[in-house]
Amino acid sequence: MATQSRGSLAPWLALAALVVLADQFTKTLIIGWFQLGDSRPVIDGFFNLVRAHNAGAAFSFLADASGWQRWFFAALGLAASGFIVWMIRSHPTQKLFCFAVTMIMGGALGNVIDRLLHGHVVDFLQFRFAFLEGLFRGGYFPSFNVADSAITLGAICLVLDELLRVRRAR
Numbered sequence: 001m002a003t004q005s006r007g008s009l010a011p012w013l014a015l016a017a018l019v020v021l022a023d024q025f026t027k028t029l030i031i032g033w034f035q036l037g038d039s040r041p042v043i044d045g046f047f048n049l050v051r052a053h054n055a056g057a058a059f060s061f062l063a064d065a066s067g068w069q070r071w072f073f074a075a076l077g078l079a080a081s082g083f084i085v086w087m088i089r090s091h092p093t094q095k096l097f098c099f100a101v102t103m104i105m106g107g108a109l110g111n112v113i114d115r116l117l118h119g120h121v122v123d124f125l126q127f128r129f130a131f132l133e134g135l136f137r138g139g140y141f142p143s144f145n146v147a148d149s150a151i152t153l154g155a156i157c158l159v160l161d162e163l164l165r166v167r168r169a170r
Helices: 010-033 068-090 095-118 146-169
Strands: 039-043 047-054 121-127
Touching (some): 010 121, 095 146
C-alpha cells in the first residue's frame, strides 16, 4: 500500500480512467451519428468530423495485415499499461513524468478497448494543412481521436520532463 510520502496511485489511475471515458464517449457519439466514411466540416477547409476505422497503429501502420495486428496491438497496449503503473509507483514524486505516462496509458487503453470491441480503432478528428499536401493526400493529416491526442500530449510531456531533468542536472 502506498504511503502518504510516496504518493498514491489512485489519482493517476483516475486521470487515466477519465481519458478512457472521454475517448469512449466521443467514439460512441461518432458511431451513432456517422456512417463509415462520412465527413462533416466544422471549420471549412481546416477541420472536419469524420468516421474512419484504423485496423493498424499510428498512420495506419500494419492496417492491411491479416488480422493478427488487432491482438498484437491490444496486447502491447495492455503490457505498456502494466509497465506504466509500475513506473508511476516507482517515481511517485515526479509529477510531470507521472502525468505524461498516465496520459499515454489512458490513450493506449482507450484504443485497446476499440480493438477488442470493434477490431479497429475509431478515428474522427481530421485536420487539413496546405503545407502537408506533398506528404498527405489533399493535405489532410491522418484522422485521430481523443486517445491519440492523450498519447501525443503524454509524449510531449515526457520530452519536456526529460529536458527539464537534464537542465536541473547541470
